[in-house]
Amino acid sequence: MDTQSERHIINQIKEGDSDAFKLMVERHKDASLSLAISILKDQDLAEDVLQDVFITVFQKIETFNFKSKFATWLYRIVVNTSYNQLKKIKKGVDIEEITIVPEKLITHEEMLKEENQKRFINLALLRMNADEALTLRLFYLSEMSIKEISKITGFKTSKIKVCLHRGRNNLDFQLRQLLGNELNDLL
Known part of the structure; x- marks a missing residue:
């Protein structure tokens, strides 16, 4: 807008x-x-x-x-x-x-659908540290700048950068935990 x-x-x-x-x-x-x-x-x-x-x-x-x-x-x-x-x-x-388990097993073909990508990314974010998940959502999904994220969260710039770095690594780890070898097929 x-x-x-x-x-x-x-x-x-x-x-x-x-x-x-x-x-x-x-x-x-x-x-x-x-x-x-x-x-x-x-x-x-x-x-x-x-x-x-x-x-x-x-x-x-x-x-x-x-x-x-x-x-x-x-x-x-x-x-x-x-x-x-x-x-x-x-x-x-x-x-x-809290451990979140996918509601149902899905086939390899279904995982390729966009809604399943979002579902697994959201599951992975739910398993992450709140600060990291919040920072990733604001930066990537809401397309906010680091300055805007700082205003919203009250975090210092250095903390935001650390959360983004750790969050990306943790997101990858959580997705690998959820999907194993099928992660490459999902992305």
Whole structure:
């Protein structure tokens, strides 16, 4: 979405236009959900967090001042809310110990399909460290710059670069764990 269009929609939201808000939610919900899942490792929990995020966005939209992209501001709220939720639940559960198993075995031909590529990449990201998965999603899937990632996450540039480097290696490792020799066929 171009800057003028984004500014117009945000101004409409500030004036109370619920249709404009619905449009903004529709445009950002998938990427926001993906970020929340990166941190929380649970789709249902991430969807709950996202509801809280969009309520917060609606309540705080007046504070958005166009000094950054709307997506940067929104994703910062997603990240903060997700980490706060993680702190609440992490007391009794070690998220790193959760093992995700593919729902069903699929044939070699089915794995070549694009939806299966996404499925296995998402499974691999769910098995990774939250900071690495989040950084990879923001950099590659949301096409954010390191500067924008820093604004969203609060991470220093050096940490982002380290997370990207380790994350790429870890993603490769996790995909190899999930797919073994069939990884080359998937890619």
